[in-house]
Amino acid sequence: MKSDDIWAGYDPVKVRSALKESAGALRGVDAEQLMADIHLARQQDSEGRPADA
Incomplete structure (x- = not known):
């Protein structure tokens, strides 16, 4: 199952x-x-993003 937590698995040492x-x-x-x-x-x-107006 995909987590909605954007910080899941965040490792400050690796960053x-x-x-x-x-x-x-x-x-x-x-x-x-x-x-x-x-x-x-x-x-x-x-794809998925139009040019800036």
């Missing part, structure tokens, strides 16, 4: 570990270009 491992993952990424790409992607229709 902290994952955050430490991801540190620097975007190093070297052009932040302005990334934001522009995200903006363009949000303008496209996708």
Whole structure:
């Protein structure tokens, strides 16, 4: 049975570990270009989610 509790199985130690491992993952990424790409992607229709108006 699926739990409706979004915190079921939450492990703060694993979360902290994952955050430490991801540190620097975007190093070297052009932040302005990334934001522009995200903006363009949000303008496209996708299954279950219409484009932003």
